[in-house]
Amino acid sequence: EAAAECDVKRFIFVSSLAVYGPGGDEFPCDESAPLRPTTPYGHAKLRAEELVLAYGARRAAHVCCLRPASVYGPGAKGNLPRMARMISRGLFPPLPDVANKRSMVHVDDLTAALCLAGESDAASGRSYNVTDGLAYSASELQAIMCRAVGRPPPRLKIPLAAFSLLA
Numbered sequence: 001e002a003a004a005e006c007d008v009k010r011f012i013f014v015s016s017l018a019v020y021g022p023g024g025d026e027f028p029c030d031e032s033a034p035l036r037p038t039t040p041y042g043h044a045k046l047r048a049e050e051l052v053l054a055y056g057a058r059r060a061a062h063v064c065c066l067r068p069a070s071v072y073g074p075g076a077k078g079n080l081p082r083m084a085r086m087i088s089r090g091l092f093p094p095l096p097d098v099a100n101k102r103s104m105v106h107v108d109d110l111t112a113a114l115c116l117a118g119e120s121d122a123a124s125g126r127s128y129n130v131t132d133g134l135a136y137s138a139s140e141l142q143a144i145m146c147r148a149v150g151r152p153p154p155r156l157k158i159p160l161a162a163f164s165l166l167a
Contacts, residue, residue, distance in 0.1 A: 001055075010062040010118045013052045017067050017103075017129065018042035029103070031129055049127060056125050064117040065127035066110075073107035080141075087145045094154030095142050096163045101135035 003011050020029060021036035037043045049065045056063030072080050086092040105113075113130045117123045136144075143153035158166070 004059060004061070011052065011056070011064075012114055012117045013048060013063065013065045014114075015049050015065045015067045015127070016042065016045045017069060019046040019049065019067060023100070029129060031127060053125060053127070062118075062121070062124040064123040064125070066113055066117055067127060067129045068110050068113075069103035069105045069129070069131040071107055071110055072104055076107060083141070084145050084149065087142065087151060088149040090151065092142065093163070093166075094156055094158055095139045096158050096160040097139055098137065098160060101137055102141075103129075103131035103133075103135060105131050 017029065018039060018041050019035050019037050020033055021038045021042060023029075035046055037046050052063050052065055055061065070078070070080065083092060109132060110130055113128070117128065139157070146153040
């Protein structure tokens with residue numbers, strides 16, 4: 001409503017893959033997957049999407065919801081930069097191989113998606129997942145980060161049971 005009062009012509013809401021519930025950022029996950037949030041955060045993001053889309057339909061306004069995967073790149077916050085710092089200091093343990101794969105998106109690609117969603121009339125009234133189209137396991141991410149900071153990837157893997165016990 002405040003955006004309408006200020007004559008905002010297009011509104012893009014940044015949501016989250018948490019609207020899919022556990023494993024929502026596992027690959028592949030597309031917009032046809034059922035929305036089953038389980039956390040208060042996921043429920044709040046889904047409700048906000050519903051409100052934004054309903055507002056757009058009611059006012060014939062250009063609205064769009066984007067659900068980015070884990071964002072990486074300059075200025076990113078969260079677990080990935082912490083992991084990179086620990087790896088660069090040689091303080092990160094070798095990760096066990098597990099079956100999960102996570103999607104990611106570079107901040108520049110997310111920015112491009114935001115611009116496209118705002119410019120494209122076809123995006124109005126829709127929700128989109130935003131990823132780089134690839135899937136990464138935690139151990140693959142670790143190996144990529146090791147190479148990026150000039151450290152060799154771990155040769156040994158801690159078995160999942162031992163890793164869980166240590167954690």
